[in-house]
Amino acid sequence: MKTDIKKLPKGLVEITFEISPEEMAPYLERAAVRVSERVKIPGFRPGKAPLNVVISNAGEMAVWEEAAEEAVRKTYSHTVEQEKFSTIGSPHIEVLKLAPKNAFSYKATVPLLPEVTMGDLSSLKIEQKLAVVEEKQIEKALHDLRKMQSQEIVSAEPLQKTGKALVDMSISMDGVPVSGGEAKEHSIYMDEEYYIPGLKEKLLGAKKGDSLSFKLPFSKEHFQKNLAGREADFKVDIKDVYELKAPELDDAFAKTLSQESLDALKVIIRKNMELEAAQKNDDGVEIELLGQATQRTTFGEIPDILVNEEVIKMIHELKDGISRQGMPFEDYLLKISKTLDQLKLDFVPEAMKRVKTAILLRFIVSTQALDVSAKETDNEVARVSELYKNDHETRKAASTPEARAYLKNFLLNRKAIDWLKAKAGLAPSLAAHREKSGGS
DSSP states (O other): OOEEEEEEEEEEEEEEEEEEEEHHHHHHHHHHHHHHSSSSTOOOOOOSOOOOHHHHHHOOOHHHHHHHHHHHHHHHHHHHTTTOOOOOOOEEEEEEETTTTTTTEEEEEEEEEOEEEOOGGGOOOOOOOOOOOOHHHHHHHHHHHHTTEEEEEEEEOOOOTOOOEEEEEEEETTTTTEEEEEEEEEEEEEEEESTTTTHHHTTOOOOOOEEEEEEEEEETTSSSTTTOOOOOOOEEEEEEEEEEEEESSHHHHHHTTTSSSSHHHHHHHHHHHHHHHHHHHHHHHHHHHHHHHHTTTOOOOOOHHHHHHHHHHHHHHHHHHHHTTTTHHHHHHHHHHHHHHHHHHHHHHHHHHHHHHHHHHHHHHHHOOOOOHHHHHHHHHHHHHHHHHTTTTHHHHTTSSHHHHHHHHHEEEEEEHHHHHHHOOOOOOOOHHHHHOOOO
């Protein structure tokens, strides 16, 4: 294999690879196995067809493309390790030549870890709070559990504050139907918050068969800017009224939740809530710790590519969040009166903080010779697999080389954070405690 290495400005290194057809041979053999597991080949069990037969059935280019992925992964990692490059972030891969029976060549461009000088960490001041769960939180949890097991009984009586209405509803404004304002057989629970303030009060006391017409304003914070604060016309037909009958809060109820008694149920609820509160406190401590440690650290030139990648990641995170709320991203941009480019610029300072945090953790891992054993990675793979035991695809993906590398990096970061915590005189993370105790 031939390599050509160039140091570029902005903390980047460019490595050009050329892998001969002879060197590609073992990659092609393994690629043929993987391709034949996905493509049905007559006369052969999955993964058992020889290379020439797989090429005849799936095409030579398909096998070479499959082989190239593994070749890139292994040759890039080997060269970075051999050259002792301290890289950070993912490499940008550009295929230069991929043609059967020819040398395969590609170019990898990757940021190098900038110089890092840590300041005095002994002056870090972080407060660790106790995880306190109040009795009213336990009571609310019990209320929610009862509600989840409530029976919905059709009632001829007027709709009560604790009931449920099944409605057909249409919303219009100035005689024009509101986008998304048409709902058929829509459930409205009277003891839950509703996104249109005042609507539940209009329904209170209604009976099956009633048709109601009224006006209500949307909240000023409504996500659709063209509706926020404006009054709309509502037409609601009551299809059914339900009484919600919750089970008694007693030992029998606890047994339906696999607990021996109500007291035992309360104990496990408290324990789970305390763990959740402790995890929330722990997360807050780590955010503050990393922020203070980063402020006390001096960094060399930060590669632009890292900041740009982080900005793109933040945009994707925002888009996912907006999408889950049912709002088109374009509408969100209109609401905040910004273009996508302006939003990206707004994200640059936070992206820079995230990048510096990642660099600091990588620096700690390197200078403190932190490592993660194969057994530790195996345990993390098993933990993730157990979390998704009913999701076959995710369980399968958790064992891939890419997933194992991701989980190993996650565990390395956890060790770096615990090293920082020790320097600040703080208790280790809950994850580290679970690892030592063998818990999940």
